[in-house]
Amino acid sequence: MKRILISSIIVLAAISISFGQTEVKESPGSKIISNITAGNIQLTIPEVGRDVERAVLDNGLILYLYEDHRIPLLNLSAVIRCGSIFDPPEKDGLSGIVGTVMRNGGAKTISGDSLNIIMEYIGGSLETGISSERGSASLSVLPKDIDLGLSLFADLIRNPLFPQDKIDLAKSDIKNNIKRRNDSPGNVVGRHFSNMIYGDHPFGRALEWASVKGITQQDLIDYHRKFFNPNNIMIGISGDFNKAEMVEKIKKYLGDWPKSDTPIPAYPEVEVEYHPGVYEIWKDINQAFLRIGHLGIKRDNPDRYAVQLLNFILGGSFTSRLTLKVRADEGLAYHVGSSFPTGSRDYSAFSVDCQTKGATAYKATRLITDEIEKIRKDGVSESELKDAGDATINSLAFNFDTAHKIVMNLLSLEYDGYPADYYKGYFDFYRKVTRDDIKRVAQKYLQPDKLTYIVVGKSETYEKPLDEFGKVTNIQLTEPVTE
């Protein structure tokens, strides 16, 4: 007993300094650990102007360059402001097809098939793709192939052919994906969650064959003309080259590409709407796949750092409250965790994922909602906050551990509208967050009464109905239409 008392006093003394927990357990190993981790983690954050060069061509094309001669390799990634978010509903799927066929279809001076032959023969890679808010084109070649690679890359993004046979091939892939979209429960839960949260907004739409079928070659050509312009593109280059020479090379291949005056269309905005309730989807599996959540925040929200730490503590790490409770203590799930993206231009979605056997579906859901309520009501302890901040700050080095990550992370700051010296304030963003901040953002951005529950599984196996969490609506899975 005496020993416990002594340690309690130490703990009490510590409260006023750094710890806020009333009950801090200390292992014998923790002293050894504090001895061998005394040294600060050193990191010099790469900067534009010092480590990375930024250049702008006359046509508005922006370059970021980083030389690294340790490995004989050139990596180049172009980022194009476009994305499926701009696809009109009746042409849903267009961006994806443009991204695929741009590469597979080849360009003016080289057919797609010849491009395959060359790139695979030289062990290089040249790929294009378009996601929801970003187009990309990347090249990776050995230094001796730089000129060849650049000429092919430039031709591809400037003069893609979009031949009909490759459009048909891309469509056949999409058709197969649509046909198989109910095969894995993870797909089903994800698709229905997005749909429920975002409704008809592009973020919520499930890709359907009806829209894909009608996409024409002219649609692809128009898309390319609209978005693929030098003043809408940024290129990051890293590796074994000389910066000044590289800028000249880029000028040679892309410098005469005229800029465009067509502005990027307005982004369709996410409507702030909530769809509380339990949506059950019956599928013949032996677990309940749960995703629970609601709309989150935008990246311009000054609370984003507090929200990141909140999520880390709630369910964003392996030592988070949700994992400790649902997994480690109760053994109810292999995976349970939360996600609260804070880097989205528009509203992200907060969500909790969990898969548990049918007989514990209710219990797991209850534990999850209890943890959400608890963190709103009581906030977090000082040590939880410190751990979350340490983990975030001390792992920053891994954002810059390869040459290409260095150049692309700095480029992305500009693409996403952050200041170039963003990382200078990085440590402070997190260090300044207080326990009060966490509690405040928990109450503001976690809204238990607005949660949407998507549950895929055999509802008759759940130990208790889930109607305690909201009105239950059944959604029936139907065979996707692919004709």
Add this chain to the structure above:
Amino acid sequence: MPKSLPFLLLTILLIFALTVLGQTGEIKMDVKKHTLSNGMRILALENHSAPVFSSIIQFNTGAVDERPGITGISHLLEHMLFKGTKTIGTDNYQAEIPIMAKIDSLAHLLRSEQVKLQNPFNPQDSTLMKSLRQQIADAQAEQKKYIITEELWDTYVNNGGTGLNASTGNDRTEYHVSLPKNRLELWAFLESDRLANIVFREFYSERDVVMEERRLGENEPRRKLDEALSATVFWASSYKWPVVGWMSDIQTITREDVEAYFKSHYSPANAVAVIVGDVDANEVFKTCEKYFASVPSQPPPPSVVTRDAPQQGERRVEIEHESNPIAFVAWNTPQIGDPDLPALEVAANILSNGRTSRFYKNIKEKKLGTASASVDDGRYPMTFNCTITPYGDHTVGELETAIYSEIDRLKTEKVTEWELQKVCNQVDASFVRSLDSNMGLCFRLAGSESVTGNWHQFVDYQDAIKKVTADDVMRVVNKYLVKKNRSVAYIVKTESKKTQAPAGKES
């Protein structure tokens, strides 16, 4: 329209053929090796491009070392290595000892009840089991007072640890993490501590977690099919059971089983530690001497001797599942180190790697579906695999015919020199790319050293691939990829079994 002149292309390609090899052949990896007195091997490779390092500790132990009754134990043990030690994860280990003893005896009673219930001649008494489960839960709650859950994980993450995880395979089990450069000693302390002072606490709740992990696989068509295929290909070999284990075994494995398995299979002589990154190799060895040398040495675990007899005819297995048809095909092939493997690797590459591959040109571009080929090489004989995904109304049968016809072509027509050169060039280029990832190198080095005792083996294997001739490919395809030697597992789609789906919104 395309102005791609065949002549120009040919000229370009000839130039490549002359230059690719010369360039990457010059890259040497300065890997340093040190063996501790207890037999543990340490590899260090310096890469000073960023102030970080990656690490792996790999044991030459996996599901293949198990036996019926304890299948899945390697994987369960991997989970248990995160549960702390006598020094980490507890504030009073002594107080935990009697509680764990109590849990063990309750678990034994529970286990004998479970076994009894499997026999229909025994009287069924589920109340006793329920009560035992409750008593175990109560004792676990009591032990909880002393436990600092996930302290090891917490410590790594708070110190900037990234990519922290572990994995278990058929042949090997590994633990990896990347850290800032001045956390080498922390790594050595935590890793040596869990080898020297491991405590198997919270075992029964973790066993439940692993059962959920198994269920996840049961709901995933590919995992389900993979399990069926292994059980079909291997009649004798221990590769026949899944790494996660059979559910009935996971349910009955005890804490002592795992403890015994740890003692017999996690000998330092059976372990390799690899550090790649911004470190000084001598410093790595010094630190490892300080922390790992005191881990007591034990004899390495025995080799597995059970082998399958040569297969006498095609085997087919059908799985009914609520998902669209796919199929896996496997042919028996020799174990790692066999001189036929590089040629099989080249065959797999020519069949399915990239958009110029034969499967891509003749299956995917014809919109029949997709198909891929790969070689699994292990400590014991494994397989050459193909996976098949039919598109639209095409059937598994049609796709099977298509891949067999491509394979048959390899038996009668030599692959082209262009195809062989392409494989060589890709091997070189991907080797260069691999140098960019500390963790990727850790995996390659640990894999080679652990399984073959020679870290350089993966480089030698690349060289062997580059020496493969068209005759070699034809010979090995004729030798191994024949009907008599293959097994096929495929999914047949069943409709949703629920007779009365509730009416509601369509989706």
